[in-house]
Amino acid sequence: MxxxxxxxxxxxxxxxxxxxxxxxxxxxxxxxxxxxxxxxxxxxxxxxxxxxxxxxxxxxxxxxxxxxxxxxxxxxxxxxxxxxLSVASGALHDVMESYFEQWQLTPAEADVAQFTIKGCSIAEIAELRGSAEATVKTHLNAIYRKAGLRGRAQLVNLLIEELLGGRIAQRES
Known part of the structure; x- marks a missing residue:
């Protein structure tokens, strides 16, 4: 419109x-x-x-x-x-912030994690942040290591499960 x-x-x-x-x-x-x-x-x-x-x-x-x-x-x-939707949106933000603090992510890592959760590709994240793709990959590896996760799918799944009221059992390294 x-x-x-x-x-x-x-x-x-x-x-x-x-x-x-x-x-x-x-x-x-x-x-x-x-x-x-x-x-x-x-x-x-x-x-x-x-x-x-x-x-x-x-x-x-x-x-x-x-x-x-x-x-x-x-x-x-x-x-x-x-x-x-408003409640879920606010809840997702709160859950993300809670995990980011728990994992002790740097501001740059938290930024990359947010873009990752939103579904952005590595190239898109690099463009949005004005950095190189290698830098984004480094941040992602640090995020996954600090969180004890193996990749993007587990990161998104962790947050969705948290919103739905359950914890995932895939947090093993």
């Missing part, structure tokens, strides 16, 4: 506009049917037109009610997911 709004907000607005249009149509049909019934009370039973109009209006009103309930459900779910 070029205006900085979230795609979910655009969808919510579109659904609300659709519901407003449907509400206007339902009000129009309901007004029309009421007017027809008031001017000719027998028109309800004289042909399919009036019954079809009433059924269509009731269907439109039911659709609006369903869309409203569904939108509320989606908004609640979105809020729940955003809260969970």
């Amino acid at each position: 070029t205006d900085g709004t979230a795609p979910g907000k655009d969808r919510q607005a579109a659904i609300l506009v659709l519901m407003a249009v449907q509400g206007f149509c339902a009000a129009f049909f309901l007004f029309d049917a009421t007017t027809d019934l008031l001017t000719n009370p027998d028109s309800l039973f004289q042909g399919p037109h009036m019954m079809l109009e009433l059924v269509a209006t009731l269907g439109l009103i039911a659709g609006i009610a369903f869309e409203g309930a569904y939108l509320v459900r989606l908004l609640r779910r979105q809020a729940h997911v955003e809260r969970a």
Whole structure:
């Protein structure tokens, strides 16, 4: 989006506009049917037109009610997911910092470890840090040695397991 709004907000607005249009149509049909019934009370039973109009209006009103309930459900779910993501993001940062302190990583090693956990390649880390790939490899070897891990997969797995509430048993050297 070029205006900085979230795609979910655009969808919510579109659904609300659709519901407003449907509400206007339902009000129009309901007004029309009421007017027809008031001017000719027998028109309800004289042909399919009036019954079809009433059924269509009731269907439109039911659709609006369903869309409203569904939108509320989606908004609640979105809020729940955003809260969970925020908690997980903060928790991951806290877990990482805790391990980095425990392993006594230097600031440069902690920086490389963070990029590694985010999934960056050695070349990407070197570019982001403005250093040589050999330097990044040296930092990674020091991280794995201090942590007692054998590689990137174990490092990421350790943090994920910690977030999920369990410890991995692969910490043997």
